[in-house]
Amino acid sequence: MNGPFAGYKWAALVRDWDVFAEGFASTITVSFVGLLLALAIGILLGVIGSSRWKFARNVVRCYVEAIQNTPLVIQVFFLYHGLPHLGIMLPIFAVGVLGVGVYHGAYMSEVVRAGILAVPRGQLEAAYSQGFSYWSAMRHIVLPQAKRMAYPPMTNQAVSLIKNTSVLAMVAGGELMYQADSWSSTNLYYGPAYVATGLLYLAICLPLATYARKLEERTGVHA
Amino acid sequence: MKKVSAYLVCVLMVLGLILSAGCGSSQQAQGAKGESPELKAIKDRGVVKVGVKVDVPKFGFKDPQTNKIDGMEIDLARAIAKKVLGDPNKVEVQGVTAKTRGPLLDNGEIDLVIATFTITEERKQSYNFSEPYFTDGVGMMVKKSAGIQSLADMNGKKIGVAQSATSRKALQEAADKAGVKVQFLEFGTYPEIKTALDSGRVDVFSVDGSILSGYLDDSTTILNDRFAPQQYGVASKKANTALAKAVDDTIAEMKKNGELDKLIQKWGIK
Secondary structure, three states, rough: OOOOOOHHHHHHHHHHHHHHHHHHHHHHHHHHHHHHHHHHHHHHHHHHOOOOOHHHHHHHHHHHHHOOOOHHHHHHHHHHHHHHHHHOOHHHHHHHHHHHHHHHHHHHHHHHHHHHOOOOOHHHHHHHHHOOHHHHOOOOOOOHHHHHHHHHHHHHHHHHHHHHHHHHHHHHOOOOHHHHHHHHHHHOOOOHHHHHHHHHHHHHHHHHHHHHHHHHHHHHOOO | OOHHHHOOOOOHHHHHHHHHHHHHHHHHHHHHHHOHHHHHHHHOOOOOEEEOOOOOOOOOEEEOOOEHHHOOHHHHHHHHHHHOOHHHHHHHHEEOOOOHHHHHHOOOOEEEEEOEOOOOOOHHHHHHEEOEEEEEEEEEEEEHOOOOHHHHHHHOOOOEEEEEEEEHHHHHEEEEEEHOOEEEEEOHHHHHHEEEEEOOOEEEEEEEHHHHHOOOOOOOOEOOOOEEEEEEEEEEOOOOOHHHHHHHHHHHHHHHHOOHHHHHHHHHHH
């Protein structure tokens, strides 16, 4: 049998498993740190975006629109190829974390903002009447309730974030997709390479997506 | 239980897909041994579909002004069409990259790949390769300002290579011999490597020498070193042995009557 999925091609894949393991480890690290950054940006800007300060709200709006309405590929290209011309040479790991973190941070902030808006205004007013400041009311009264609404879509953002780290393959990122491209374009065993790579992404994304669905069911958002 | 069985169904579907794809190609392989339906299919269609490069000046290059793809490898495709179909104009060319040329051959979208495709033992397992029609060495381009004269100056430098990457192996061996430590970054297309060289992400742009010359500009220079001769061959689907033979005959003929040399001269390839 000689086709894209011939047996000896699978054997070669098993022999070179460390190439894929290295990429997988890199994908997981970039995803994890990128997710922390996205969460931090999301919560901070989500709170500011739903606040009363018009100027700050507009700044957040600009950021969210600029990021959401340009492709991630261009943002990563800018970080990788553009910044060096301005004298800033970020290491590839930082390009990856900043790329997906800033991109998904924008989406996360919208999710957080929607969650905050879903909490009845009376909650904030009640907190004020008890002497809470804006920030402590947010932290102790509003955000815990918003969390329930925002959690499932945030988890979905995490899944997208993991998949989007594959964009780094275009800038020699060293993560899973890059390793798969590199390995399979040399020997042209692309069949096993991309099936295995797909399964590895599935192995981390499917549990997360399932978890998101469970959360949705629990909050009663699920249809 | 219900969930477990749902997952099982998913897994089985994926496996089925893989297996059916594998079986499909093996059936075609058996058919080819008889009366070569592949070659007949090309004759019935009346046109040979060839995958060529569109970003390698002199070999296969799409002129942005005229939108025409031209080059030495397109002329070679015409010669093969003349042999197989009796008319050099019965060629349909399509741009391919290092990443797409294998899959496009496998799924029958194209019949031949003539796209600076280096012959390797590993690749010969998957595809038929003709005898080489051109031999080239791996070359290196650096920024003039970098002060790099040869491989010996490249300790700790980053070398940008294309994902088809026979140049990577060749350079790694040469670097090991010279006791120089280098790091490789792979990119999907040649322009991307040039962009990386410009932005300083890589210190060296290394691909086959003849390809490199198309990217030379005022700020860069090509080093004199050449490594590991790369032999370009015309690739066809493994099952399509009849076409492979016709291609081989054409190239052998062109070598003998001097037409291949004329072609190389016509395009000014060193």
